Amino acid sequence: MKNFLARYTPLQIIMHIGAWYPLARLIFDFVAGNLSPNFIQDLEVRTGRTAILLLVLSLACTPLNTMLGWRELLKRRRALGLYALLYATIHMMIFVELDYGLAWSLIVQTIVQKPRLIVGILAFLLMIPLGMTSFNIWKARLGKNWKRLHQLVYFIAPLAVLHYAWSKKGDLFALQGDIIKPLIYGIIVVLLLIFRIPPVRKFLASLRDRGLAALYHLRRRPKQDALKPVLKQ
Numbered sequence: 001m002k003n004f005l006a007r008y009t010p011l012q013i014i015m016h017i018g019a020w021y022p023l024a025r026l027i028f029d030f031v032a033g034n035l036s037p038n039f040i041q042d043l044e045v046r047t048g049r050t051a052i053l054l055l056v057l058s059l060a061c062t063p064l065n066t067m068l069g070w071r072e073l074l075k076r077r078r079a080l081g082l083y084a085l086l087y088a089t090i091h092m093m094i095f096v097e098l099d100y101g102l103a104w105s106l107i108v109q110t111i112v113q114k115p116r117l118i119v120g121i122l123a124f125l126l127m128i129p130l131g132m133t134s135f136n137i138w139k140a141r142l143g144k145n146w147k148r149l150h151q152l153v154y155f156i157a158p159l160a161v162l163h164y165a166w167s168k169k170g171d172l173f174a175l176q177g178d179i180i181k182p183l184i185y186g187i188i189v190v191l192l193l194i195f196r197i198p199p200v201r202k203f204l205a206s207l208r209d210r211g212l213a214a215l216y217h218l219r220r221r222p223k224q225d226a227l228k229p230v231l232k233q
């Protein structure tokens, strides 16, 4: 146990447990018959929501590191992104296999009729090269192009949010119906993307440094104040 705790950080343990839990719970609910009569939709909805949550969390790592100076977050980005891809793959497989029984002509017909699915597919297809090249060996091989390729995440996250919002009952474009959660995701994604713009990033880093400096002075002051009367004598 001691060895285990020395090898993994608390954040790493929370992340891995948190990422596997929705899948374990889904399988349990499926086997135990806890899903609704429309269980295929349940599976689609739950895997889709987990995929978008993990995707947004992976996108949040860099801005959070800028704001908090918590460098470990940068090391967790890859795993979060890969977990997002895992859930998106399961989500897509549920659609083609369980929902449509691999009836490809019907699948194509449905996709053509529902543009929200085209948006989801696009997001999924763009996630694949990112997942495949997320390993160090590819980082070294691709050099500068690796960073360029991974900037695709700036398109993927908004596409996934659009797919989410469009899948909800209501009118996305009139801001009516069940669109509060997708809207919150949308705002978070926009903010995360704004935080990555270099001048904004610099400003956030300077705020962090000023905050840390203020905290440092605050912690030292009591000691200095305690010395003052002694110095006066």
Ligand code: HEM
Pocket: 044, 045, 046, 047, 048, 049, 051, 052, 055, 084, 088, 091, 092, 095, 116, 117, 120, 121, 122, 123, 124, 160, 163, 164, 166, 167, 168
């Ligand atoms: C091949 C790609 C994809 C297909 C075929 C697909 C298909 C679907 C389907 C059939 C639904 C149910 C609602 C509806 O009929 O519109 C759905 C909902 C959803 N999908 Fe996807 N999707 C894909 C990619 C993605 C990706 C990449 C994400 C996120 C990273 C995602 C996240 C979601 C979410 C959050 C919902 C809504 C769940 C809710 O109703 O609360 N999907 N998708």
